[in-house]
Amino acid sequence: MKRNWMLEVFLQFIMVKNLEHAEHNEKVCRFLKKKPDFSDWIITVTFYAALHYVEHKLLSDHKIKNSKSHKKRKAVVQKNLPNIFGEYSHLLDMSQNARYRNYAKDREQVKVAEKHLETIKIYCTS
Numbered sequence: 001m002k003r004n005w006m007l008e009v010f011l012q013f014i015m016v017k018n019l020e021h022a023e024h025n026e027k028v029c030r031f032l033k034k035k036p037d038f039s040d041w042i043i044t045v046t047f048y049a050a051l052h053y054v055e056h057k058l059l060s061d062h063k064i065k066n067s068k069s070h071k072k073r074k075a076v077v078q079k080n081l082p083n084i085f086g087e088y089s090h091l092l093d094m095s096q097n098a099r100y101r102n103y104a105k106d107r108e109q110v111k112v113a114e115k116h117l118e119t120i121k122i123y124c125t126s
Contacts, residue, residue: 011059018056025049039105040098046113047095050120054088057124084123087116
């Protein structure tokens with residue numbers, strides 16, 4: 001009995017940290033939006049904010065702890081959070097493209113990323 005209580009407290013702590021990290025990343029996005037040349041980083045940080053909201057939801061609803069890779073997490077999201085899988089998957093692809101293939105992104109792509117984040121945030125925090 002004591003072990004379950006301690007585990008539950010630990011899981012609650014991690015869930016709070018996931019939300020704090022997501023909110024921190026959103027603040028970074030707002031800061032970067034003031035600069036015209038950082039659309040690639042806005043998209044990347046937007047994805048990581050979404051990732052932390054997803055981790056929060058997976059832990060709170062399904063007791064699934066953090067995945068170790070994007071590939072594994074994507075499969076877990078597809079199975080357990082199908083309502084936001086499309087947005088999550090697209091945001092992951094956008095982020096990887098911005099980081100590794102083409103950093104020159106326009107503000108329209110930022111708007112798409114922000115819309116995906118908002119959908120994910122609402123779903124994962126309600």
